[in-house]
Amino acid sequence: MGGKTDLRLTMDDIAAAAGVSQMTVSRVMRGTGQTSDEVRKRVESAARSLGYVPNRLATALRDETAPLIAVVLPTLGNRVFSEVLNGVSSTLTDSGLQPVFGVTEYSAEHEEELVRDLLSWRPRGIVLPGLEHSDATRAAVRASGVRVVEVMDIDGDPISVAIGLSQIAAGRSTALHMLSKGYRRFGYIGSQGGRDLRAVKRLDGFRSAIREAGAQIVSERIVAEPSSMTVGRNETANLLSERNAPEAIYYSNDDLAAGGIMHCLSEGIAIPTQVALAGFNGLAFLEALPVRLTTVETLRLQMGVEAALHLLGHRDDPDEISNKKVVDLGFRLIEGETC
Amino acid sequence: MGGKTDLRLTMDDIAAAAGVSQMTVSRVMRGTGQTSDEVRKRVESAARSLGYVPNRLATALRDETAPLIAVVLPTLGNRVFSEVLNGVSSTLTDSGLQPVFGVTEYSAEHEEELVRDLLSWRPRGIVLPGLEHSDATRAAVRASGVRVVEVMDIDGDPISVAIGLSQIAAGRSTALHMLSKGYRRFGYIGSQGGRDLRAVKRLDGFRSAIREAGAQIVSERIVAEPSSMTVGRNETANLLSERNAPEAIYYSNDDLAAGGIMHCLSEGIAIPTQVALAGFNGLAFLEALPVRLTTVETLRLQMGVEAALHLLGHRDDPDEISNKKVVDLGFRLIEGETC
DNA sequence: GGTGGGTATGTTTACGTAAACATTCGGCTA
């Protein structure tokens, strides 16, 4: 309360006010070492009344590492990534670590620069999206010596630890399900102009299963925009108005697929008899839709949680040295009413 | 490429490798002062080949401020806040500043602690949600001397700059619109157990307008959970099954309202004849729904953008001293098909 | 051929904290 709260208050100021040395203040603030009750009280009240806030920059410089976890995200425009971030963030609460993040907008060059920027904070660990990174990015991360976790995908060679699911298998799995329902002529609707490499992998998996079954993908529509229900709705309309329209549509994610459902509801198109649909992610809002979408459930929040736990050191494996590890959180095909 | 990329490489190491002093390395890295082409090349190649990454902690300590913008969010579970964060983040790109954030989960105590933690990084600025904060929080922010922007709400006394809209007016406005359509018996569905203070303000505004018109709110259902379409769907079902059900329902946000639409679609309840609905936020996905929701559009992304611009110093007002300022971004009632 | 004025580079120092080491002092033991 009150106090001449100067902008830049240091331990020296508190020390002067309490009539002790800076070091004693440091000891009191951290509760380490020996301090008499008498002095402790004086220091604490001085700190409180002056409104002292420790300077973490100094501590971090001294410690040669900052209590930060760096998080790289492709975008904040897709709730999938805010869920991952949420998992990291909530796991970090009360750990004394704070998240710093940046967004690449699906650009490898941005990622490279961003990773450098984030590493310059000397964070405790870094979370990267997916397994595809430029050589420079990988080198910078390796050289920094900070713990790394790559999330979302496990199809590839991780820098150190990968936590996620096989995107290729998810795509295959969806294809096999749809094939088992008897569909033979497929459409695909994607977004982000193919820059979402996980979506590309799913499509690869999907395609190969379709091809192996002797069925075919009659049309692939990949728009440049970010995904949204509106895009999904519009592209579904476009796809279905093509001559030679497909019997079933695979969407790169649930937002697009939900847009497809909305189109069908509005136009009175029967699902799945006139057209079958499948999405990806298993977003929570799907269960509120009038038609339950067939989709693949993924554990975004848990990926963030597991990544943070690993970085916090609660997931140390015995062989610390060659700590290449893949944590497959798996996926689950959820059969709804759309195929 | 290559190089004995040690974990903790400093300018001294580069200096030794290039045969110059640490200060010359510093000058080359920042492109300031005088340096000969010859030396510059030597230093740059040494830095590159060794994989030097500057230590921002040292720079920040020296500068007495870190190139960070602190962002406090109530939750990451509601896309409204990731949109604000997105606005801040994208505006910060290429500014040399990075966002650090934390989540309060709507708790004032968490906020207090979080703000202290964030301020201990000596950020350039801080973004807070809403205008309601504990005295200690306000004091800590004031004392720190960092720029502050409070976003989302303008109904109250800002610490410094508030950017948002009048939540009370938004609630009133919705009420007036619904009253103009002839509805007299209202229901309200909210979430977060009343901890979302902006939602409380909207409800206050809504209530007062209803009362002034002599109409009434026959039922208010506020659940403890976070908002979601599913909650909205379930609560709508509950509300409509009450004896004496309302003619019109006001939801604390679009997610809940969209759930209401889904319930009606599934149950064949005619909108707005059997029940009218109104939401809040104007989320993008609404336009993909089969029934267009009447809602109030708010500019979340822009709030983040404007907040960041202000903190970057691109929004300096002449009177820097008593820089209390309110930026009303307004809202717009969007009349859909639900009332 | 000395002098003035750049240009290029080097040296010292401070930023705030905390480990490591030093000091003081009261009491207890032999």
Next chain:
DNA sequence: TAGCCGAATGTTTACGTAAACATACCCACC
């Protein structure tokens, strides 16, 4: 009563960078 122990506190130093202040050197000019 000398000697020692340990608790409480103080002093020095390093962390990596960049401003401020030297210094060295080359060239133009008179």
